[in-house]
Amino acid sequence: MKAHNDFIIPFSSLKSGKNLFSFKLNETFFEAFNWDEFKKCTFNVSLELIKSTTMIDMFFVIEGEFTSLCDRCMYDIDLKVCQDYRQLIKLVESEQEIYNDEIEFLSLKAFEINIAPYIFEYVLLSMPSKKVHTIESCNKESINILDNYLLTENYENDNLDSNNIDSRWDKLKELKNKKEK
Ligand SMILES: [Zn+2]
Incomplete structure (x- = not known):
């Protein structure tokens, strides 16, 4: 340090x-x-x-x-x-x-x-336990992708296989890369 x-x-x-x-x-x-x-x-x-x-x-x-x-x-x-x-x-x-x-x-x-x-x-x-925009201010495309994968707020309780989660992050990464270009 x-x-x-x-x-x-x-x-x-x-x-x-x-x-x-x-x-x-x-x-x-x-x-x-x-x-x-x-x-x-x-x-x-x-x-x-x-x-x-x-x-x-x-x-x-x-x-x-x-x-x-x-x-x-x-x-x-x-x-x-x-x-x-x-x-x-x-x-x-x-x-x-x-x-x-x-x-x-x-x-x-x-x-x-x-x-x-x-x-x-x-x-x-001092950090808030949840760091979230108001629903209206969240990035719509990103939320749509999440919705397409039918993820609920407490997805850690869901029985998802890891491939599903991985492809969700890939989609988000694609979206972000597109935005940054
Ligand atoms: Zn947000």
Whole structure:
């Protein structure tokens, strides 16, 4: 993984109390995590970090827009997200192997923290479970091809042989190639 140096916060040199940070992300940020679902993206991350002698309390606001593929028609879809998350880190004498959703532990001797993995996780958590256009905006030709193959929304429950699925993707690929020429 490429280093995310801009996302390393040297918290030992921060003042106690509230510290504010902001970050801008684009596709490059996600390449380091081998995540290529965004054809294009811009995310603004703001972080309020509250430091005390034994705690680091972090409030993240993730706001952004991205282009991905529609789950229904497989064409580009533009989506927006805005979510906030909190992470509490307790500084302890000996780093413990205890993790839960609320609190993580870090050695009192630690002096910096890389927040890139947190941001990556939060962006993924903010994704809608279904990425679909409105029915009217889905690509009609693509939907027709899918209909011709009589695929239902929950096709994973259907007893389809793999040849059928393969030819469906081939048809979609043909259609896309034609469009791009
Ligand atoms: Zn669509």
